[in-house]
Amino acid sequence: MKKRHTTLLSGLLSLTAALAFAQKAPINSDFHQWAITPPMGWNSWDCYGPTVTEAEVKANADYMAANLKSNGWEYVVVDIRWYVGNDTAHGYNEKNPEWNIDEYGRFVPAPNRFPSAAGGKGFKPLADYMHAKGLKFGIHIMRGVPVIAVQRKLPIFGSKASAADIYSKEGQAGWLHDMYTVVAGRAGAQEYYNSLFKLYASWGVDFVKVDDLSSPYHKPEVEMIRKAIDLSGRKIVLSTSPGETPIAEAKHVQANANMWRTVGDFWDSWEQLKEHFDVCNRWAPFIRPGAFPDADMLPLGHLGIRAERGDDRMTRFSHDEQFTLMSLWSIFRSPLMFGGDLPSNDAFTLSLLTNKAVLAMHHNSTNNRQLFRRDNLIAWTADDPKTGDKFLGLFNAQDQELAPANEAAWASNIITRQTPGQIQSVDVDITGATKLYLNVRDGGDDIAWDHADWLNPVLSNGSQTVPLSALPWKSASAGWGKVTANKSVSGADLLVAGKTYEQGIGTHSNSLIEYDLPAGFTRFRATAGLDNAGAAQNTGGTLQFLVYTKNPLRPMPADSAKIFVTLAQLGLSGPCTVHDLWTGKQLGQVTGNFAPYVRRHGAKLYRISTRGTATAK
Missing domain, CATH: 3.20.20.70 (Aldolase class I)
Incomplete structure (x- = not known):
């Protein structure tokens, strides 16, 4: 230097x-x-x-x-x-x-x-x-x-x-x-x-x-x-x-x-x-x-x-x-x-x-813990050591579910950094199909920041081959960032196990890309790979690639879900007063149980008190 x-x-x-x-x-x-x-x-x-x-x-x-x-x-x-x-x-x-x-x-x-x-x-x-x-x-x-x-x-x-x-x-x-x-x-x-x-x-x-x-x-x-x-x-x-x-x-x-x-x-x-x-x-x-x-x-x-x-x-x-x-x-x-x-x-x-009430809970609460998890409806609680009040966080983490892997037209093995070349060949019969859905999942480790590449993806009818990355997709969603043609999701070159690829689709786990298929094509071929950009940034990166010819998305859950909590679960007996920490509103008294609606991907935070009108401390 x-x-x-x-x-x-x-x-x-x-x-x-x-x-x-x-x-x-x-x-x-x-x-x-x-x-x-x-x-x-x-x-x-x-x-x-x-x-x-x-x-x-x-x-x-x-x-x-x-x-x-x-x-x-x-x-x-x-x-x-x-x-x-x-x-x-x-x-x-x-x-x-x-x-x-x-x-x-x-x-x-x-x-x-x-x-x-x-x-x-x-x-x-x-x-x-x-x-x-x-x-x-x-x-x-x-x-x-x-x-x-x-x-x-x-x-x-x-x-x-x-x-x-x-x-x-x-x-x-x-x-x-x-x-x-x-x-x-x-x-x-x-x-x-x-x-x-x-x-x-x-x-x-x-x-x-x-x-x-x-x-x-x-x-x-x-x-x-x-x-x-x-x-x-x-x-x-x-x-x-x-x-x-x-x-x-x-x-x-x-x-x-x-x-x-x-x-x-x-x-x-x-x-x-x-x-x-x-x-x-x-x-x-x-x-x-x-x-x-x-x-x-x-x-x-x-x-x-x-x-x-x-x-x-x-x-x-x-x-x-x-x-x-x-x-x-x-x-x-x-x-x-x-x-x-x-x-x-x-x-x-x-x-x-x-928000002073939320930050006061963050500063001073004790015994912070998950109260329960019912599928994707989740409750957390904590104590106010000065008053004996309870804090309650309710979360609706429901998502639109995907069809299981056994319904896919093709599914890869789990690809990790230990997989030879960090790739697997894709070859799928799409005869008669009008739709193609490319799906990448986290591979079961609940880590969704891995970068995934569909490398050299092509449609073929035996005599003609068309690069899929040259065709427009109907819709594309990625767990993070934007699905990108001929680049990784990070915007860099498509790079897998040290090898650079000119053509492909860079995405993320979890992701779903939908195509309307041109008529007459009978096979989809590609190479599925774990991109270096993701593999270098965490240990234990895992991916699974899946191909569907029918929409794998299940019906969308309701916009809100009721989350049922008993006061006994919180160690309280009624009547109790409930204060919404985010809105600052007093919600009145409850006895026995409390069951508010929570929006999908949303949350509620409450202070629950046996002392009369609950206030933010």
Whole structure:
């Protein structure tokens, strides 16, 4: 890398770090007290990907201070690759990145994106800007030691070792190659992490999100990071990412971090949102003050300005789905990190973020748990420890059902990353058919972010062959994003197991594409494949491809469903009063049972009290 692409902070940073070591004693208090309620804030990832600028961060902070701070929103977090001066949206620049790194192998902010960092100031001026507004400042980092620091054998502050003495290529992230693993126990390994967090403490950082740490779970580095924070002299909240963190490590991560991811990256996809009912149910037993399972960011409002997923848009979630998202995250007590661009927020989104009754439940409730699940009608409950009131969340996750695989004209085996070539050949007799339906499902693992490709799809009548990707579909729906001809659903080339395909259809699980068939064709042929873009971003990616010649959609469920709850299930006896947290309305008294209608994909949140008229606390 050219020397002019590197920022060497020899004098000022060395002095700052030395003073930090000399003047600040280790923190002895329990770090769980630093975030006793679930952290709430804004993160740049969903709208700006790895390209956010200082001006954009400040604009979002200004909005938060003016409109959200009084409701408990306080963290402003700069996400990934703030140290690269020429990163790109919709795919990281790994060809010729302009690194900014100090003489001790620690990345520092790119001054062309963060002008206040020039002259060796790092993020301190930006953190000071947040603190002056009563906000807190956070950053994202990748686990490990920079590859560029290893290649240059840069020294480690506080150690005689260099970066080349502490690294291993084993465990390097498959989706971004900036870092190598730090090998615990080697001379200089702990000192490297100590030097990182001493630097961040000197900047005034309050929150660090450490990526590539949760899945797979890097226990030795979790422990080194925990120790480094405790030695830093500053109360820095620790968030691990991305998930799902192994449930077997729940106790360990709970003892070392303030929040940890329970899923991979979550976007504005109903299928992904629906998966969270199972995820939250499995992680609810591990909620405790200062340690929170993290259901990931809130992809609401104005998204995708320069993001890694999708185009510039308002969230694809309907209003009902947004109520479901905010209700589940709140009664589950997930951290709330808003992903949309706040300055271009709309009134509806702002109302979701400032409902005092819902946020009070999120802050203060206990014993948060799923009460029952009856197919796709779901109830959650929690306690108000001060009043004895009960909170009740009701969710209607019903969907239009698809015909079973045994009714398909053709169905693939489950395709995973272990499938040879991550593909399977498709050859279907469509003689006499007037319709063709291409369906992709999640393969049974309830993970709907896998990218799927119908490669080289053709219709044939024995003498004539027509590429299906050249024909218009009648309708096309994807679990996330848009079905795309001759590109993957991410907008990149169709790429499966390292091989690029010119023709095909990029989609997502779950998805359904409908065609009116031209007359006379007797066969449909293609190759079904797991696209690299999805396979590289999560472990255990699974897909099943199906072909139907008759409409596989079952009749649509009713717009609303009655969800029946007895007061005894909540541990209450009537009469009780019911207060709707979202509308603020008192709904009167109930005895014995409560059975409201809930819209499909929608949610209701209630406070139920035996104390007379229920009020929001």
